[in-house]
Amino acid sequence: MALTTEQRIRRAAIKLFADKGFHGTGIRDLAQAAKISSASLYHYMGTKEDLLADVMRECLARLLRAARGLTGEDPRDRLAGLVALHVLTHATQPAETRVVDHEVHVLSPTVRRRIVSLRDEYELLWTETISDGIRAGVFQDAEPVVTRLALLDMCNGVTRWYSPRGPLSLEQLATHYARLALRMLGGPENDFSFPVQRAREVVSTVWKRTL
Amino acid sequence: MALTTEQRIRRAAIKLFADKGFHGTGIRDLAQAAKISSASLYHYMGTKEDLLADVMRECLARLLRAARGLTGEDPRDRLAGLVALHVLTHATQPAETRVVDHEVHVLSPTVRRRIVSLRDEYELLWTETISDGIRAGVFQDAEPVVTRLALLDMCNGVTRWYSPRGPLSLEQLATHYARLALRMLGGPENDFSFPVQRAREVVSTVWKRTL
Amino acid sequence: MALTTEQRIRRAAIKLFADKGFHGTGIRDLAQAAKISSASLYHYMGTKEDLLADVMRECLARLLRAARGLTGEDPRDRLAGLVALHVLTHATQPAETRVVDHEVHVLSPTVRRRIVSLRDEYELLWTETISDGIRAGVFQDAEPVVTRLALLDMCNGVTRWYSPRGPLSLEQLATHYARLALRMLGGPENDFSFPVQRAREVVSTVWKRTL
Amino acid sequence: MALTTEQRIRRAAIKLFADKGFHGTGIRDLAQAAKISSASLYHYMGTKEDLLADVMRECLARLLRAARGLTGEDPRDRLAGLVALHVLTHATQPAETRVVDHEVHVLSPTVRRRIVSLRDEYELLWTETISDGIRAGVFQDAEPVVTRLALLDMCNGVTRWYSPRGPLSLEQLATHYARLALRMLGGPENDFSFPVQRAREVVSTVWKRTL
DNA sequence: AATGAATGAGAGTTCATTCAT
């Protein structure tokens, strides 16, 4: 049940990149945290940038998979689900999400493109949901593109401050954010039947396997 | 009217720290961008960290000054004003705000404390405004602390994507965000009389002098 | 039989610190003299100061070990032995002794304390020997503390000028200094039976292994 | 009565070179201690090395002048005088003598030659005195050259440890060293009539004017 | 007489990475 060397490296990378940033983390820091020599790191990874990209890719892939796992015909339910998923992911995987959200700019252009396109794929789900809602008349918003960005930025922020030891449970957090989102889109705030508990399970499943 | 050396250094620092991050920016990069030798940099600054802290301090001070310049009895107007100010600042000073928002973690504890306390002072204005609105019954929100964080995160995001060459004018942007904010706080979205134009002037004035 | 890298570094440090002083010796000088890159130096040492401290510690430890290896009941013989040992060490290991004698002041307080305490341990042997001699009535001296300092300073000087190609053999040098010391302490100059040859062997043994 | 700028610079140089060594003292340290800007330093001195050489030259010149001022037909008296003078100088001008004794090796060859030749001139007085004593039969020593070196090294050491707040007065110190010297040269220790008080006056006179 | 501004060179140290073992 002990972690494999590869997993230890990824865990170390996530923690350190999240805490000190990519440029603030040295190869020796990684090696020490992963309990191997710095030379041995290079058996398991390409360059330091490759390690970062791998971590990002895997995290985004999981988020995307989770989001795709969401069903629901009603756009309000789908949006509430996306928000809950996103918020819960950021609340329970703060290190991973910090890396994904904050370190894109250090990637070289080629690598960055691949990561960003994954992110775009994910954001497309939000875009579609919002469009569907507007088309169906359940959302009112004059600037859906901007609102989508505002929603995502708002939800991303959770990674920076949420603490399970704080006053809010994960359920309360997710529910509150879902309400905020619906309000932002001009819908009655409680008009969604998405079971937040369901989002927790999805997040939990997707992140069960050690990265 | 040409920039002084000190100003060139600050401009260079803001641009480079914003683009490549603090750790991603070398002292030689700064020197080159400021068109002096790297040794000369040290005539005008202490350490690289001092330079970062100076920039952050000045930016936050200006934001705080602008926010304090806002008047308005009605909490809805005050909130709309804060949002407009924040969003316009992030839209028109993207480099400065990126540095302030993203590089706090590289500061050493002592320096960080001073910067964070400035930020706290600023956020207190938001907290008070929201409280006032709830007390006055014009806002409805069960989690005002969380909502304040959500609001700020949402507005911070603007720095990452807004482009004056995009479809939205600054006025439209600010107005839209003010509406979103009011919606989030359970108020009728158009129920504010804050003149966005006024916020533009404040921002413009505060940032007129070269940093 | 070739020197290891670690030994080459120590030899280089001793030679250069002795010739040009600690501050006068650059890390690149050390690297060049040790025939490795300056980055590689840091595989084998901590900081430049650590390297200096290591060298000093080892040299003092050897001197101390040699001095403790001296026997002799008669204080005159013991003093003659200490003088011979000290002088021969300074004559045959001029670089090492110069470093130990001249570079203490560059050490940071913490490190300095450790080095000085080693030196104090060594000087205690001299203090005890002089006290014994006075108590036994074979030495006459009104200021034994000062005289001990004078003796040590006198013997330290040898490192600066002795040359094996000069007119004095090591035996003559050691014998002469032993006589001077006994004269200083008011004893008949030839009244000691310490075999200088014995001191040579001790010194030789202690310094046989490459530092 | 305040010091001139030139004097402040010299005092600063002496103090700092003595405390931290030539290489350990920066031009900015000197400027700060002399209370002028580092650029202004260069109005009063040539290079940093020139400053060191000037200080050394002046110190040695004063020592030489003092030594030449000594009279006395009897070699014992003359030797006692030289020792007293040397020891008192080192006890009362510790910073100056430390610089002169410890920093010769940082001088470039050309400059060093001039300094060393001054030193040689001074040491010649010792050599002659010892020779005279041997020729006159009042000294017995088989290795007068070595003994002269031993004497000087012994006396130089005083600069490192003498404190006016210690148990020895300057008179006691000088008298003790004179005795040690005479013992080393095989003369009866008290067989000298040189008034140590006289040496104090000479030293005092020579160093009255601020360097 | 005095100095702020400026700099090329170099300081000690760490960087990510490679490779022989």
Next chain:
DNA sequence: GATGAATGAACTCTCATTCAT
């Protein structure tokens, strides 16, 4: 599979010195 050894390049920062004002 693992690592000690090695390095060129780069790091932040300080050096002694010059010069226009």
